[in-house]
Amino acid sequence: QQQVKQSPQSLIVQKGGISIINCAYENTAFDYFPWYQQFPGKGPALLIAIRPDVSEKKEGRFTISFNKSAKQFSLHIMDSQPGDSATYFCAASRLKGVASGSRLTFGEGTQLTVNP
Amino acid sequence: NAGVTQTPKFQVLKTGQSMTLQCAQDMNHEYMSWYRQDPGMGLRLIHYSVGAGITDQGEVPNGYNVSRSTTEDFPLRLLSAAPSQTSVYFCASRSRGQQFFGPGTRLTVL
Numbered sequence: 001q002q003q004v005k006q007s008p009q010s011l012i013v014q015k016g017g018i019s020i021i022n023c024a025y026e027n028t029a030f031d032y033f034p035w036y037q038q039f040p041g042k043g044p045a046l047l048i049a050i051r052p053d054v055s056e057k058k059e060g061r062f063t064i065s066f067n068k069s070a071k072q073f074s075l076h077i078m079d080s081q082p083g084d085s086a087t088y089f090c091a092a093s094r095l096k097g098v099a100s101g102s103r104l105t106f107g108e109g110t111q112l113t114v115n116p
Numbered sequence: 117n118a119g120v121t122q123t124p125k126f127q128v129l130k131t132g133q134s135m136t137l138q139c140a141q142d143m144n145h146e147y148m149s150w151y152r153q154d155p156g157m158g159l160r161l162i163h164y165s166v167g168a169g170i171t172d173q174g175e176v177p178n179g180y181n182v183s184r185s186t187t188e189d190f191p192l193r194l195l196s197a198a199p200s201q202t203s204v205y206f207c208a209s210r211s212r213g214q215q216f217f218g219p220g221t222r223l224t225v226l
Contacts, residue, residue, distance in 0.1 A: 004158075006158070009156070032213055034213075034214075034215075036217075041219075041220075042219060042220070043120075043206050043208075043217030043218050043219050043220050044159070044206070044217050045217065046214050046215065046216075049213070049214070089158055089159065093213075095213050103149075103161055103164065103174065104149075104151075104159070104161065104215060105161075106151075106158035106159040106160070107158050108156055108157060108158045109156070109158050
């Protein structure tokens with residue numbers, strides 16, 4: 001059972017454009033929603049994360065929008081650059097509880113290509 | 117700090133062979149995890165540990181064993197490798213909600 005569904009599978013945008021990746025989750029106990037960026041041959045690295053008590057979080061060109069009632073969250077990359085070309089994963093977990101925070105549930109991933 | 121390190125980077129096994137993937141972290145994190153990454157499936161949790169001597173199963177534990185004798189090390193053992201275990205394996209450690217991933221081990225089982 002895929003508890004976090006991510007779309008699209010792949011995305012091509014032009015330099016300077018906006019990249020948008022969407023995720024939906026099922027488990028209402030999730031209370032931590034990170035996005036990871038992965039370059040080929042590397043491990044995923046935390047990009048930005050949000051807790052459900054806010055609807056938006058912005059860090060530089062990266063913004064997470066969160067809709068608790070719809071159980072959806074999305075990553076927006078403004079002014080996309082060729083260096084942003086990577087695979088992006090959304091994830092969800094529960095921070096409360098002894099072991100829960102170790103259990104990240106990942107989406108399927110989105111391959112982003114930014115053309116120059 | 118070296119962060120999370122994994123060895124080897126690449127490995128080819130024959131069906132039925134056993135091996136251990138090594139993982140170490142120097143950040144004194146209590147929580148460590150193993151994930152496998154397969155195309156179109158994201159990362160799936162194999163096993164995790166909340167501290168030395170304590171481990172538990174994740175989503176896809178079958179065919180894998182773990183132990184945690186020290187805070188620093190969290191090895192993953194494949195007892196009898198199968199082609200279905202061909203994947204990229206990532207070890208991670210966690211601090212205050214943020215997971216730090218190692219560079220991965222690409223395993224091929226023939």
